[in-house]
Amino acid sequence: MGSSTKKVLIIDDDNRNIYALRMVLKAKGFDCITATDAQTGLQLLEEQADIGVVLMDMMMPEMDGYEAIAQLRKNPLFDHIPVIAVTAQAMVGDREKCLAAGAAAYVSKPIDQDILLHLLKNEFHM
Numbered sequence: 001m002g003s004s005t006k007k008v009l010i011i012d013d014d015n016r017n018i019y020a021l022r023m024v025l026k027a028k029g030f031d032c033i034t035a036t037d038a039q040t041g042l043q044l045l046e047e048q049a050d051i052g053v054v055l056m057d058m059m060m061p062e063m064d065g066y067e068a069i070a071q072l073r074k075n076p077l078f079d080h081i082p083v084i085a086v087t088a089q090a091m092v093g094d095r096e097k098c099l100a101a102g103a104a105a106y107v108s109k110p111i112d113q114d115i116l117l118h119l120l121k122n123e124f125h126m
Contacts (some may be wrong), residue, residue: 008052009053011057020111056085068099085103
């Protein structure tokens with residue numbers, strides 16, 4: 001693996017989603033850390049320098065994914081970390097909205113594991 005990291009930060013306010021994602025990613029050799037709100041997720045980014053990609057639920061109470069990505073992009077320490085936006089409301093324009101907000105990629109819920117793993121491997125070389 002060398003210096004490339006396989007650590008994924010999952011930010012989702014639903015523990016069932018976190019659990020399901022964790023199981024899939026762990027089985028594929030990814031190291032997962034999780035947060036149930038954006039504020040905690042941003043804090044984890046500050047504390048752990050080896051996070052390779054963030055899976056961000058876009059619909060969360062308090063700070064939503066759009067706001068969280070904006071915060072993340074403002075910080076030079078981790079504005080390079082790719083964010084995969086995850087949303088249950090896959091409506092026309094959602095993908096564009098997520099990408100415009102600074103997400104590197106977009107997946108809709110329920111997450112297609114193959115699509116997610118393909119993204120992680122091929123887009124983000126994890």
